[in-house]
Amino acid sequence: MTNKTLIQISNELSAGQYSSREITQDIIAGIKTHDHQFNSFITVSEELALEQADAADARRAAGHADLLTGVPFAHKDLFCTQGLRTTCASKMLEDFIPPYESTVGQRLLATGAVCVGKTNMDEFAMGSSNENSYFGAVKNPWDLNAVPGGSSGGSAAAVAAGLVPAATGTDTGGSIRQPASFCNLTGIKPTYGRVSRFGIVAYASSLDQAGPMCTTAEDAAVMLNAMAGFDPQDSTSVQQDAPDFTADLNQPLAGLKVGLPKEFFGSGLDPQVADCIMAAVKQIEALGAQIVDISLPNLELSIPAYYVIAPSEASSNLSRFDGVRYGYRCDQPEDLMDLYCRTRAEGFGKEVKRRIMVGTYALSEGYYDAYYVKAQRIRRLIKDDFARALAQVDVIMGPVAPTPAFDLGSNTKDPVAMYLEDIYTLSANMAGIPAMSTPAGFVNGRPVGLHIMGNYFAEAKLLNIAHQYQQVTDWHLQTPTSNTEKGA
Amino acid sequence: MAWEIVIGLEIHVQLATKSKLFSGAKVAFGAAPNTQTTLVDLGMPGALPVFNEEALRMAVTFGTAIDAEIGKHSVFARKNYFYPDSPKGYQTSQMDHPIVGIGHLDIQLEDGSTKRIGVTRAHLEEDAGKSLHDDFDGMTGIDLNRSSTPLLEIVSEPDMRSAKEAVAYMRKMHAIVTTIGISDGNMAEGSMRCDANVSIRPKGQEKLGTRAELKNINSFRFIERAINVEVERQIDILEDGGKIAQETRLYDADKNETRPMRSKEEANDYRYFPCPDLLPINIDDAYIDAIRKALPELPDQRSARFVSQLSLSEYDAGVLSASRALADYFEAVVAVCNDPKLSANWVTGELAKFLNQNNMEINAAPVSAEQLGQLISRIKDDTINTKGAKTVFEELWDQTGTVDGIIADKGLKQVSDMGAIEAMVDDVIAASPKQVQQYRDAEVEKRGKMLGFFMGQVMKASKGSANPGQVNGLLKKKLDALC
Structure with missing residues (x-):
């Protein structure tokens, strides 16, 4: 396993210590040797990766290398990759090979980054534990009995295990931040509209946002530089040039106003997690920040509202998987209705079907006002809460999740208990603001992430804070093996 | 109920x-x-x-x-x-x-x-x-x-x-x-x-x-x-x-x-x-x-203008303004021949008939508005009569030539030379003693109807090219003189 940061590999490539082909081969060998423990990859694309690596080496030789040229990374398996199967961890798309590349994928390839494969996830990004995968659950490299979080659990486990230096993820209700927290990574969900959704298989279109999952804030900034920016192919993409997210990393934090919402520290929060978070906040205070108590009064409502809006959009977004044009089709359909019913009954997993049912119900005539319209009103209240809070403070901090990674199988019986896991993360998606997780300690050997949320387009500020915090801590540098050696 | x-x-x-x-x-x-x-x-x-x-x-x-x-x-x-x-x-x-x-x-x-x-x-x-x-x-x-x-x-x-x-x-x-x-x-x-x-x-x-x-x-x-x-x-x-x-x-x-x-x-x-x-x-x-200002003349407005400016009937104006292409075509015809009434008759008559028969839209018509305008001009200046014009129209539809070319090739030029017409009228009267006698015996008010026979004979003799107005006038004068 490489256990190198993205910047490290980038530097070593430019120093000529090895070629992109060599590091790519190493990384693919590492995945082949070790991933059976974690199940973090669905597809490894050796042939394509080596082609890309060779092209990167040629580009470097020609003197046109960028920071990411030749650096291997992995895509969550819902980014459409041209010529490389994209499954969304579903039987429905088990053999689906997209004819095109997502905008994010195109941008990464344009910098010369090398895609080594597609990572496991909760089916169609629906889940908080990565147990809802047709390709099997992913295990947390920090503790193989624990979940890695979800839905970007494969990306998280792959980076945490040192199999790849960086991976893409998507975050609809916490799917980058919660697995980053559970796996000791730096992961950022940008402002809604900052990163193009074109070519990312949609779960809930008004909430989905892609971002990077890396070891360090600096790596995340470099990845985000490649991923972000206006895309005319996505109408919800913001018509604004993305700044250089690495530019402000070294800004001091003096004078920074940090809000701690009391709703993030209520009775549901594991006291040991609370201790980690408060210790982190103290350190940030020591770096010159001012800590302010604030309130997000409608936070609690984000769970019911999210679990109406997201399934409603999903029920419509997933209608295209009907067995007619691509993807799974049931055997010997008797007629059209049978084709639809059996294809979808057999092709989708349980959680996906549950959310399609919930969403279909919520949008039905006679229920629409009581559910969908009301949920949108709550969404407005949550937005207003953040607007008020962020008029008072620069950023908001708290835990990413109420607990560290939980045991595999412990929440699978009760979907509502699983949904409660998302209490701290959903609201940022509802409001569309950027939010991230950065490593902040361990509870019983399982990582805990610090949640940092900011105003629209404040990604650079969030990364700056995480980077400064990472300069005075080494949580982010710990690896599952080093941690075990320390006997934590 | x-x-x-x-x-x-x-x-x-x-x-x-x-x-x-x-x-x-x-x-x-x-x-x-x-x-x-x-x-x-x-x-x-x-x-x-x-x-x-x-x-x-x-x-x-x-x-x-x-x-x-x-x-x-x-x-x-x-x-x-x-x-x-x-x-x-x-x-x-x-x-x-x-x-x-x-x-x-x-x-x-x-x-x-x-x-x-x-x-x-x-x-x-x-x-x-x-x-x-x-x-x-x-x-x-x-x-x-x-x-x-x-x-x-x-x-x-x-x-x-x-x-x-x-x-x-x-x-x-x-x-x-x-x-x-x-x-x-x-x-x-x-x-x-x-x-x-x-x-x-x-x-x-x-x-x-x-x-x-x-x-x-x-x-x-x-x-x-x-x-x-x-x-x-x-x-x-x-x-x-x-x-x-x-x-x-x-x-x-x-x-x-x-x-x-x-x-x-x-x-x-x-x-x-x-x-x-x-x-x-x-x-x-x-x-x-901005969009409202750029609106073209709407069908109702155009129809009203056809009535007030071009003196068309409400009915013709309504038909001709029913599609922009048709109205544009009609106005292009008028621009050439300067006769709205005759243009309306031809566009809603002969042209519409041919379009219908061929299941064709106005845009696809093989006869251009300019050609139809020229054709109507030739009717107005007595170069051809209506019957000849219909022949020309058919030829135009089949795209065999220009208006004047077809008139020349087909010998459709109307004979308006009084001398030539008079000779033909005289020949017909001389060759039809029986009918002349019947004409003379008939009551005055029934003679008009009987004129049709002589008209037909003269037009036949002229192969359709005689100016019907002149023929009619001359026949009446000559036959009445015999009574």
Whole structure:
């Protein structure tokens, strides 16, 4: 396993210590040797990766290398990759090979980054534990009995295990931040509209946002530089040039106003997690920040509202998987209705079907006002809460999740208990603001992430804070093996 | 019992944009299946729609043309249903906030009076693809070329009281959309089609009867026939003590009957909700005003001008302003020959007859407006007579030459030389002693009729080229002199 940061590999490539082909081969060998423990990859694309690596080496030789040229990374398996199967961890798309590349994928390839494969996830990004995968659950490299979080659990486990230096993820209700927290990574969900959704298989279109999952804030900034920016192919993409997210990393934090919402520290929060978070906040205070108590009064409502809006959009977004044009089709359909019913009954997993049912119900005539319209009103209240809070403070901090990674199988019986896991993360998606997780300690050997949320387009500020915090801590540098050696 | 018919129409107009409503694929009729598609039209995972602003301009143009409220904030909604030619499992349409709100349209009734029909709304939506059931044995083919083609759905109030009114409304809509240039209006290719909501109620009753929705009618003739046959069906049911089911029906032109669509073709709950992939459309007064200012002369305005400036009859003016292409053609003819009345006769007469016979639109007419104008000029300057002109027109239609060339080649030049005509008249009188005698014996008031024989003989002798006016005058003078 490489256990190198993205910047490290980038530097070593430019120093000529090895070629992109060599590091790519190493990384693919590492995945082949070790991933059976974690199940973090669905597809490894050796042939394509080596082609890309060779092209990167040629580009470097020609003197046109960028920071990411030749650096291997992995895509969550819902980014459409041209010529490389994209499954969304579903039987429905088990053999689906997209004819095109997502905008994010195109941008990464344009910098010369090398895609080594597609990572496991909760089916169609629906889940908080990565147990809802047709390709099997992913295990947390920090503790193989624990979940890695979800839905970007494969990306998280792959980076945490040192199999790849960086991976893409998507975050609809916490799917980058919660697995980053559970796996000791730096992961950022940008402002809604900052990163193009074109070519990312949609779960809930008004909430989905892609971002990077890396070891360090600096790596995340470099990845985000490649991923972000206006895309005319996505109408919800913001018509604004993305700044250089690495530019402000070294800004001091003096004078920074940090809000701690009391709703993030209520009775549901594991006291040991609370201790980690408060210790982190103290350190940030020591770096010159001012800590302010604030309130997000409608936070609690984000769970019911999210679990109406997201399934409603999903029920419509997933209608295209009907067995007619691509993807799974049931055997010997008797007629059209049978084709639809059996294809979808057999092709989708349980959680996906549950959310399609919930969403279909919520949008039905006679229920629409009581559910969908009301949920949108709550969404407005949550937005207003953040607007008020962020008029008072620069950023908001708290835990990413109420607990560290939980045991595999412990929440699978009760979907509502699983949904409660998302209490701290959903609201940022509802409001569309950027939010991230950065490593902040361990509870019983399982990582805990610090949640940092900011105003629209404040990604650079969030990364700056995480980077400064990472300069005075080494949580982010710990690896599952080093941690075990320390006997934590 | 006396029944009142109540009809409302939903007209689907395919907008004449270059590309689709939500993708850059071309919109052209008749391309090979699935060649005019992008990832978006195919409903590929991860593909996203991008709104074509030309469709917005066209919809707002239509709204201003029917004096409607324009939605300054309009929203696309998803209409969810499963069907193989609906690749995303939903149709992107508009529900709560359409681009065009309440407006109206005046139609002319047969008695010459005008009736105002309310327009409830008009909204933008994408078309579905096509299912091809006959081309593959035991299977269905899907052609997504039409998928995401822009449509404007225009919904009327239930204000029409007869099939004829419905046709008049549809014709007027056709005239407007072609005049403002937002659609080619080609009904045979499906550029304009309608659903008719038809119900009946006892005369004098306020409450509306249960309606049937007749789907996808694509010609003026079928609208009238479909509504009439549906009304008969409903009357039969009600007079037998039965009840009308609220349902969707199809008109079968071959059998001239309506029949219910299979229930599977109907979806009951479309679960509309705002499309999260598209932003709401916000427009301001300046945008709307600019479009209103750029409106071309509308059919009613043009018709009124034809009456006041060109002294056409209301009827001719109405016919000629029914489509922009026809009105443009007519005015181009007038510009050449400077005779509106004769131009109107030829355009609505001979030209319309040939177009009908060949099932052709005015744009495809092989006789240009300039040629027809020249032809009419030749009638006016007595170069040819009407009969000769019809021959020239036929030749022009077959594109065998120019107006003057054909007149020369066919020897159609009218003989107006008095001497030559007089010689022919004298010959005919000399060769027809029996008829001359009958003429002389006849009562004075019956002689006019008998003149026809001599006219025919002279025209025959001149091979149709003699100026009929001159022949007539000379014959009368000479025969009367013999009496």
